Amino acid sequence: MAELDGVQAEPAIEGRGLSRSYGGVHALNDASMSAVAGEVHALVGENGAGKSTLIKILGGRTRADTGTVSVGGREVKFAGPDAAHRLGVWTVFQELTLLPWMSVAENLMIGREPRSRLGLIDRRGMERRAEDTLAALGAEHIDPLALVEDIPLSQRQTVEIVRAISYEPDILFLDEPTSSLVEREVVWLFGQIRRLRDRGTALVFTSHRWNEIRDIADRITVFRSGRNVGTFKELPEDDAVTLMTGRRLEALYPQRPPPPPAVPALALKSYNARGVRDVSLELRKGEILGLGGLAGHGHRELFFSLFGAEKMIAGTVEVGGKAVRIRNPREAMRHGIALVPEDRKTEGLLLAMSVRDNATLAVLRRLARFSILRHVRERQLAQGLIDRLRVRTPGLSNPVGALSGGNQQKVLLGRWLLAEPNIFLLYDVTRGVDVATKHEIYELIMRLAKEGRAIMLYSSDAEELAHLSHRVLVMREGRIAAELSGAELDAEIIVSAAVRDRIAT
Amino acid sequence: MASSAEPVMPGPETPVPTGQDAPLLLRLLGSPTRRRILYALLASIVLFAIGQAVRPGFASPSGIRAVLTIASFVGLVAAGQTFVILIGGIDLSVPWVLNGASILMVTSSLGSNARAIPALLLTLGMGTLVGMLNGAGIVLLGVPAVVMTLAMNGIMEGLTLGFSGGMTCAACGSYAPPVVQAAVHDSLFGIPTALLLWLVVIVLVSVVLSMTTFGRRTYAIGNSPRASFLAGVDVTTCTIGLYALSGLFSALAGIVLVGYGGQAALGMGDPYLFQSIAAVVIGGASILGGRGNYIGSAAGAISLVTLVSVLMAMNMPEYGRSIIYGVIILVLLLLYGREDAER
Numbered sequence: 001m002a003e004l005d006g007v008q009a010e011p012a013i014e015g016r017g018l019s020r021s022y023g024g025v026h027a028l029n030d031a032s033m034s035a036v037a038g039e040v041h042a043l044v045g046e047n048g049a050g051k052s053t054l055i056k057i058l059g060g061r062t063r064a065d066t067g068t069v070s071v072g073g074r075e076v077k078f079a080g081p082d083a084a085h086r087l088g089v090w091t092v093f094q095e096l097t098l099l100p101w102m103s104v105a106e107n108l109m110i111g112r113e114p115r116s117r118l119g120l121i122d123r124r125g126m127e128r129r130a131e132d133t134l135a136a137l138g139a140e141h142i143d144p145l146a147l148v149e150d151i152p153l154s155q156r157q158t159v160e161i162v163r164a165i166s167y168e169p170d171i172l173f174l175d176e177p178t179s180s181l182v183e184r185e186v187v188w189l190f191g192q193i194r195r196l197r198d199r200g201t202a203l204v205f206t207s208h209r210w211n212e213i214r215d216i217a218d219r220i221t222v223f224r225s226g227r228n229v230g231t232f233k234e235l236p237e238d239d240a241v242t243l244m245t246g247r248r249l250e251a252l253y254p255q256r257p258p259p260p261p262a263v264p265a266l267a268l269k270s271y272n273a274r275g276v277r278d279v280s281l282e283l284r285k286g287e288i289l290g291l292g293g294l295a296g297h298g299h300r301e302l303f304f305s306l307f308g309a310e311k312m313i314a315g316t317v318e319v320g321g322k323a324v325r326i327r328n329p330r331e332a333m334r335h336g337i338a339l340v341p342e343d344r345k346t347e348g349l350l351l352a353m354s355v356r357d358n359a360t361l362a363v364l365r366r367l368a369r370f371s372i373l374r375h376v377r378e379r380q381l382a383q384g385l386i387d388r389l390r391v392r393t394p395g396l397s398n399p400v401g402a403l404s405g406g407n408q409q410k411v412l413l414g415r416w417l418l419a420e421p422n423i424f425l426l427y428d429v430t431r432g433v434d435v436a437t438k439h440e441i442y443e444l445i446m447r448l449a450k451e452g453r454a455i456m457l458y459s460s461d462a463e464e465l466a467h468l469s470h471r472v473l474v475m476r477e478g479r480i481a482a483e484l485s486g487a488e489l490d491a492e493i494i495v496s497a498a499v500r501d502r503i504a505t
Numbered sequence: 506m507a508s509s510a511e512p513v514m515p516g517p518e519t520p521v522p523t524g525q526d527a528p529l530l531l532r533l534l535g536s537p538t539r540r541r542i543l544y545a546l547l548a549s550i551v552l553f554a555i556g557q558a559v560r561p562g563f564a565s566p567s568g569i570r571a572v573l574t575i576a577s578f579v580g581l582v583a584a585g586q587t588f589v590i591l592i593g594g595i596d597l598s599v600p601w602v603l604n605g606a607s608i609l610m611v612t613s614s615l616g617s618n619a620r621a622i623p624a625l626l627l628t629l630g631m632g633t634l635v636g637m638l639n640g641a642g643i644v645l646l647g648v649p650a651v652v653m654t655l656a657m658n659g660i661m662e663g664l665t666l667g668f669s670g671g672m673t674c675a676a677c678g679s680y681a682p683p684v685v686q687a688a689v690h691d692s693l694f695g696i697p698t699a700l701l702l703w704l705v706v707i708v709l710v711s712v713v714l715s716m717t718t719f720g721r722r723t724y725a726i727g728n729s730p731r732a733s734f735l736a737g738v739d740v741t742t743c744t745i746g747l748y749a750l751s752g753l754f755s756a757l758a759g760i761v762l763v764g765y766g767g768q769a770a771l772g773m774g775d776p777y778l779f780q781s782i783a784a785v786v787i788g789g790a791s792i793l794g795g796r797g798n799y800i801g802s803a804a805g806a807i808s809l810v811t812l813v814s815v816l817m818a819m820n821m822p823e824y825g826r827s828i829i830y831g832v833i834i835l836v837l838l839l840l841y842g843r844e845d846a847e848r
Contacts, residue, residue, distance in 0.1 A: 309735055333737045347735055350728035352795060361725060361736045364718040371717045415736065 010073060012037045012202035013171045015058055015090065020224075022402060027053040028064070029226035034150050035202040038336060040193055043206045045223030045244050046434035048404025049394075051206045055173045058204075060084030071171070088170030092177055098252030100149035101213065106129035107148055108208035112125070120495070133166045133281045138188055152296055154182045156277050158189075165192055172196065173447060174205035178212055179432050182295060191215050208434060210237045245436045252435065253467035254443050257450045260286030260470075265319065265454035266306075266337075266423050271315035273305035277478040279315075283423065283454045290469030291458040292494040298478035299458040300342060303425045307339040308332040323483070332363065338421035340412060340429050344405075348412045351401030355393050356382040358400045358411050362419045385414040406437030413444065423453045424448060430464060442468060462491040462498075474498050523643050538797055540790030541841065545804035552811040560818040570697060576810035577703035578765070581758040583788075583802040584710050584783040585751030586635075590785050591675065591714075592744060593794025594650040594728045596751040598639060599781055601661035603774035606632050606759030608669050611769045614682045620684040636752020640745035666771070681763045688766035699761055703803075706754075710799040723747060726795030783834050784809055786841070 012033035020028040023384075028050040035041045041388050043051045058060045058069060060078030068075050071087050078084045081091070084229060097109045105127045105132075106113075114125035130144040131165050139162050157180045164172060170309045174193075178186050193203055200427050207213055213220060221231045222243045229243055266283040283289050304310040304318070308326040316323055319335045326332045332339070341347035349358050359382045360367060382396050389410045393403055400411055409429060416424065426445070430438045445468060449455055458466050465472050466489045474482040474497040482497040484490075548660045553572075556563035582599055589596045614624035635657060644652040676691075691698045714720040721745050726735040734740050758777065763769045787805035790797020812833065816826045 192731055307735075330737045330739060339735065341735055346729065347732055350725055350732055350795075352728055353724065357721065357725070361721075361738070362735070364721055368718045371719060372712075372715055373718060373721065375716070 001320070008326075011035060011070075012072060013058060014070050015054065015064075016068050016070075018054065018057055018064040018069075020062065020064050025219075026226050028057070031069075031223070031227050032067075033058075033204075033221055033228055033231075035204050037170070037202050037220040038197055039198045040197050040203045040205070040216050042217035042220045043204060043223060044208075044220060044240060046212060046404070046436055047406040047432070049223040049244065049434075050226040051223050052175055053226075054089060054184060055175050057203070058084075058090060058226070059093070060174050061091070061093070085167070088167075089173075090167055090169035091173040092164045092172070092175065094175040095158055098148045098156055098160060100147070101150060103127075103144065104134075104142060104146055104148060104151070104159050105144040107159060108133055108166065109472070110142070114339070121233050132409070135146055136163060137165060137192065139164050146387075152294065153180045154185055157181055158185055161189060161192070163290050165196060168199075169196075169201060171202045172204070174203070176206050176208070176302070176432065178207055178209060203421055206381070208241070208432070241435055244434070252439055252442070253464075254439075254446050256288065256446060256468060256470065257286070259451070260284050260449075264318070266456075267318040267321075269316045269318075270304075271302075271317065272313040273301050273310060274313070275301035275478050276305065279475075279480055280476075281473060281480065283456055285422075285454050286452045287471070288449050288455045288457060288469050289471035289492075290465035291456060291475060292462060292472050293475035293498040294482070294486075295460060297475045299475055300427065301478075302475075303339055303427050303456075303458065304341075307337060307425060333419060333421070336422035337395075337425065338362075338416035338419055339425045340416060340427060342427045343432075345401075345410055345414050349400050349408055352399050354397045355386065355391070355400050355411055356396040359385055359414050360418065362415050381418060385418060389392040389414050389417075389444070404434075406433045409433055409437065411439070413441065422453055426451060426455060426457045428458055428460055431460065462494040465489075465494055466491045508689060509659050517734050521754075538789035538801055542785070542801045542804045545787050545789075545801070549804070549808040549811045552808065552815050556811070556815040556818050559815065563815070563818055570700070572814050573807065573812055574697050574699050574739065574765075575814070577699050578758055578762055578805040579777065579780045579784055579810055580703050580803050581706060581761065582643045582752050582777045583784040584706055585712070585754030586781040586785050586797060587714075587790060587797065587802045588723065588747045588750045589625055589650070589789075590782070590790050591723050591794055591797060592730075592747060593642065593723075594744075594748070595637075595654065595747065595782065596639065596755075596780075597651060597654040597778060598635065598657035598661060598752070599778045600656045600774035601665060602632055602635050602752055602755040603762070603777055605635075605661045605665040605757040605771075605773065606704070606756035606772075607763040607769040608665055608772060610763050611681055612669065614685075616680040616682055616686040618682045621684050621761050624682070625685070625760065627751060628760055632752040632754075632756020632759070633749045634736040634752070635748040636755075637745050640748030642747065644741050644744040680767055681769075685760065685764040686767055699765065702761065706797060707803050709829050714798055719746070720765060724795060727796070728775075748786075780806070787834075787837060791842075 014032075014034035016032045018028050019026065027048075031041070031050055031054055033054060040357055042130045043054070045051050057064045060081045060083055063078070064363045069077060069078070071089060084091070089382050109126045114122045115123040116122040116125075120439070127144055134140050134142055134144060134391070135471060139158055142151070142158060147418060148156055148159070157177065161174070161177060177189060181189060186382070187307065190212075193205070197203055199297060219233060220235050220240070222229050222235070222240060224246060225245055229357060261284070263285045264282050265285045265287075267281070269280050271279040279302060280291075291302075293299060301310060305312045306326070308331055312326070315321065317326065318324065319337070324335055326337070329339070345351060350361070356378065360378050363381075364373065367373055379396065385391075386393060391403070391410045391414070393407060400408055403411070413429065430441055433441065445455060455466070469489060470485070472484040472494055473480050474484065474494060476498060484493060485495065553564040553569065556568075562568055580785065586596055586599070609631055610624055610628045613627050614620040639654050639657050641651050642648045643737055689699050693701055714723065722733065722738045725736070725738055726740055730740055759774070764771060784805035785797065785802045786792060787808060788797065788801025788803070790801060813826065813830065816829060821829070
């Protein structure tokens with residue numbers, strides 16, 4: 001660990017002694033950080049360590065309670081992101097800020113639309129400019145005329161990034177830019193980052209993926225509990241994890257239980273849904289069945305239609321050996337199926353409602369007598385869950401949206417644990433979750449499997465699939481393209497099975 | 506919390522502040538909803554004081570009783586409005602459901618006591634049914650709530666005018682059954698029945714919202730229909746039920762009003778649309794759903810009606826009342842909006 005003593009060059013942007021609390025909880029506590037021109041600076045830390053808050057403050061989106069921000073050596077007080085933009089400070093925030101019902105071109109050119117002689121927006125010109133911008137930055141695969149709501153998440157994130165770098169910023173913050181990008185776009189982004197660095201931009205980004213950090217960061221600053229705990233030129237992953245969590249972590253992936261006997265929990269025969277073609281599979285009791293493949297190849301539709309949230313078109317579904325028809329999530333729950341969806345913020349949790357309300361939502365009926373909720377019982381149940389999963393929350397009545405991502409995910413998983421289903425459909429449950437929480441989630445999955453519950457797991461992380469699953473089914477264009485088990489449970493094999501051309505096989 | 510999507514958890518060594526540690530006053534005023542209930546009640550007290558200064562006797566027990574009784578009519582309608590606003594909906598069919606109910610009450614009972622009970626049930630049933638249709642249109646056909654309920658208001662206006670022949674005919678007995686009139690005017694332990702009824706409604710609605718599965722699901726849908734659906738909440742049934750409740754309360758208000766005034770009249774429901782929505786919003790509920798409670802709406806109804814009464818006591822002409830009334834609501838909503846933005 002080569003820790004830097006001082007920064008040689010004058011920082012392009014610097015925050016000193018920054019603190020910010022939300023409702024009495026310190027998100028940032030006397031944190032300092034600076035970036036110099038022509039460097040790529042990675043911020044690492046667990047969810048809730050304060051990285052995003054720091055970026056929001058330096059990017060002008062929120063203000064610090066105390067502390068100073070200076071740009072180019074001069075102290076500034078940003079009234080909003082606009083003020084930051086005027087000083088060349090741009091940010092790609094974690095939550096997307098595009099307007100979904102407007103086109104890519106309109107979003108890219110917002111606030112700088114070319115005008116016609118009459119002062120009206122010159123649509124044709126705007127679209128041409130947007131197309132030029134996309135092409136100049138190597139993102140020509142995105143259709144400038146498409147509505148943002150019609151393009152996949154990864155492309156939206158790309159548009160978001162294109163918009164920021166098209167202003168040729170002096171200082172650019174990227175808050176987890178890669179979490180929703182696909183491989184190819186990550187390569188593209190890193191090319192752009194290098195280009196900007198070489199022309200003197202100061203770049204700051206956050207990521208939970210260590211190989212990315214190793215690839216591209218010139219310096220690494222580690223955050224823990226709202227404070228920077230060190231800045232390094234080089235930092236091995238193990239040391240980083242120790243610094244981030246304050247303790248050493250055993251192996252990330254726990255030992256998986258031996259493969260279970262072939263007692264089917266769920267069987268699909270010639271199953272069809274929108275985007276899912278002719279899928280036949282068997283999920284056994286106590287089995288962890290991984291689903292691999294590129295995003296957008298039918299996993300989501302398979303999960304949602306199995307859970308009754310989307311229509312199934314044809315085929316048969318057997319739960320515990322009996323043919324069933326599932327028309328809505330309530331019926332799925334009655335058959336012992338649980339779904340933890342992709343986007344916990346819009347599809348999983350009720351962010352403004354309390355931890356307790358969120359935890360017990362799926363078991364309300366069981367908690368009620370003559371539809372009156374038994375409050376003491378509900379509290380006990382929620383509290384027991386919070387203790388068991390070690391959810392860090394000030395209390396049961398705090399809004400779940402105030403928790404860190406990892407703790408939010410635990411509450412969501414906990415909701416379904418309370419429902420005691422036999423079949424878990426887990427859709428990318430570790431996305432955007434820090435390494436310590438990931439480990440806890442893995443252990444939880446193993447425990448569930450040992451209890452004899454069946455788990456179907458989709459993950460965008462092939463490494464994760466390879467380590468957790470007994471078997472992996474790789475999906476391509478809505479079909480099952482490969483079944484991998486034993487020695488084939490390897491991240492590289494999974495990825496190559498996902499992208500292999502169908503004719504070539 | 507919307508502005509703080511940043512995860513904000515303290516580290517293990519940071520002491521975690523809990524709700525219990527906060528000073529009592531802060532805890533009482535903790536949530537904006539609770540703060541607004543307090544504002545509304547304080548405003549009513551101030552308004553009563555002003556009324557008393559303008560016209561001695563305004564804040565006498567009988568004066569207060571009169572204001573509260575009138576507030577109870579708004580409050581009943583606001584109960585239904587609270588239910589639908591909590592899921593981010595709105596019920597614009599209030600005026601003619603209420604009016605239709607009052608006319609159905611008098612025409613079906615023909616002013617006779619013997620028919621009072623069947624007429625009562627028929628009228629409440631009509632309100633509930635209309636509400637269910639509202640809910641079904643919104644949740645099954647995907648019609649926006651504003652459009653659906655506004656259209657329903659028009660339909661109810663047409664039906665009411667058509668069936669009553671343009672006016673309630675005096676010959677066929679356009680009076681509420683005497684027993685209903687007596688019931689509304691009666692009082693128990695010095696409290697008018699209309700007020701007692703409202704008290705019962707306040708308790709019932711509050712229990713439903715805060716202590717039942719139905720109430721919890723209502724808040725859940727108001728926060729995110731999608732996430733609620735995926736957690737197994739029956740969004741369809743729940744939505745239809747909520748609009749049915751709104752129709753039921755509009756009809757109930759129509760019955761109480763016709764009992765109070767003795768006679769039904771065309772247009773008697775008109776003031777209740779704006780007032781019911783205003784009461785809910787003054788009471789701290791979010792117009793986008795998910796936040797608020799009925800105690801707030803009740804407090805909102807009281808402060809609103811007190812304001813109108815004070816303006817009348819000041820002999821403010823009708824047009825002046827309208828203007829002041831409108832300006833005050835605007836200012837309130839502006840202030841509340843700001844408070845939300847700062848969070």
